[in-house]
Amino acid sequence: MKVVKFGGSSLATGAQFQKVLDIITADNDRRVVVVSAPGxxxxxxxxxxxxxxxYADQTIAGAYTDEIMTTILARYQEIAQHFSLEDNKIILQIKQQLVHLNRVHYPSxxxxxxxxxxxxxxxxAQLLAAIMQEKGMPASFVSPAELGLTVTGSPRAARLDPESYHAINQYQFDDTSLLIVPGFIAYTNDGYAATFSRGGSDITGAILARGLQADLYENFTDVSAIYSANPKIVSHPQPISKMTYREMRELSYAGFAVFHDEAIIPVIEANIPINVKNTNDPQAPGTMIMPNHEIDSENPVTGIANDNRFAALYLHRYLLNREVGFTLKILQIxxxxxVSYEHMPSGIDDMTIIFDKAQLTPEIKAHISHDLYAIIAPDELDWLDDYAIIMIVGEGMQQHIGTFSKITSSLAEAGINLPMINQGASQISTMIGVPVDRMNEAVRVIYNAVF
Known part of the structure; x- marks a missing residue:
């Protein structure tokens, strides 16, 4: 059995919906379909x-909302019209639900x-199920609550209640039925709606694949494969046919846009393979993401990812390595x-702390600087806002000697300085820091060196 997730670009129009229907009916093992909102x-x-x-902003402000509600409804009507369903009761149901949204009292x-x-x-999801039923397909809309998928935590950054897996596993459906499930949204035990964070529909798909013990999790998007570098930076980068869970996690964290780095954890925990495929080219094999032991890495590098969402704090103080509790004091501040940190490479007298700069306002940075001077008295403290990270990832880096030498030599020849280098004990990834204005050039230099 396969759980299949379709992204927003795959469901943006009636024509795209038809492609989705063709994909679902082409394989009888595709039994559970997770959908995103129209992109x-x-x-x-x-x-x-x-x-x-x-619509939410205007509701909170007490503003006139009829126009935005009509615009939203029109997106679903446009899709329904493609299948001659504009007079179907599903559009009335969608309208009623949109109207009802701003008449509910919410706790916050x-x-x-x-x-x-x-x-x-x-x-x-309701619209797709209605279209399939109109075509005589045995499809049913199923809400996350019916499946037993419940969440805790913040309403806009929900966390799965682990008990959900047992409930999902017990859900009864026959081998001929198709379940159409909305991604992104879930419900608390109190019945309130909540949403997952970035990549929410991917998270839903992965949870259902694990809970239903799927043989494969297919993730349909608008690319025919995951590429070894960003095609907007490197012209025609190599497609990746297979990669490990660890490689995907490392690359997603550092900028690969196919998955949010947290989204595939449920399937990793259950050792369920993932196949990333293209809705517009479903015959293409796509990229398989598999358990680490199932892939023999012939190449040293699988992919190169980059992201400029970071900022860094540089600290210098003589003999900081000898002071017990030095790092603890920083973390307490x-x-x-x-504020959480991403990485903390250090030397005997200095330390660089790397942050996701979305956490840092000028006020927070000023408070942190004040406390650091007061508590640890650094000789030098400097905030580096112009900071990008490039991640070079590959299981094969452990077996291929000299790969990193090729990379650093090529960057040196290009005149690109490396203010930070960091490699974990796993030896499957190397992180380098570069100035933002040299990031794209550095990616191309590295790509040419290793591919």
Missing amino acids: KRFDGDIKVTDLLKT FNHLYAAFMGHGELLN LATYN
């Missing part, structure tokens, strides 16, 4: 999720945003301001 139809278009956020604004923005997927 962009063209450059400059607005995703339905973003339209729903505007975060609960309101979760309910509004999660409805993009909820309504799209960061915890005071609810």
Whole structure:
């Protein structure tokens, strides 16, 4: 049995819906379908999720909402019209649910945003099920609550209740039925809507694949494979046919946009293979993501990822390595301001702390600097906002001697300085820090050196 997830670009129009129907019916093992909200139809278009956020903003402000609600409804009507369902009761149901959204009392604004923005997927799953039923296909819309998928935590960054896996596993459906499930949205034990964080539909798909003990998790998107580098930076990079879970996690963290780095943890824990495929080219084999022991890595490097969302704090103080509790003091200061760090490479007299700069406001940075001077008295403290990270990842780096030498030599020839180098004990990834304005050039230099 396969769990299949379709992204927003795969479900943006009626024509794309037809491709999805063709894919589902082409393989009888595809029994569970997880859908995203309608995405962009063209450059400059607005995703339905973003339209729903505007609807939520206007509701909170007490503003006139009929126009935005009509715009949202029109996206679903356009898809229904493609299948001559514009007079079907499903459109009336969608309209009623959109109207009802701003008539509910929510415990907080975060609960309101979760309910509004999660409805993009909820309504799209209902629409897909209705279209399939109209075509005589044995499909049923199933909400996450019916499946037993419950969450805890923040309404807009929900965490799965581990008991959900048992409930999902006990869900009864026959071998001929198709379950259509909305991604992204889930519900608490109190019945309130909540949403997962970035990559929410991917998270839902992975949870269901594990809970239902699927043989394969297929993730359909708008690319025919995961590529070894960003095609916007490197011209025609090599497609990756197979990669390990560890490689995917490392690359996703550092900028690969196919998966959010947390989204595939459920299938990793259950050793379920993932196949990334293209809705617009379903015959292409795509990229298989598999357990570490099932792949023999012939090449030293599988992929190169890059991201400029980082900032760094450089600290220098003589003999800091000899002071017991030095790092603990720093971490306690960061915890005071609810700031987590990404990496912390260090030497005997200095340390660089790397952050996701989304956490850092000028006020927070000023408070952290004040406390660091007061508590650990650094000789030098400097914030580096112009900071990008490049991750070179490959299981084969452990067996191929000299790969990193090729990389550093090529960067030196290009005149690109490396203010930070960090490699973990696993030896499957090497992280380098570069100035933001040299990031793209550095990626191309590294790609040419290893591929």
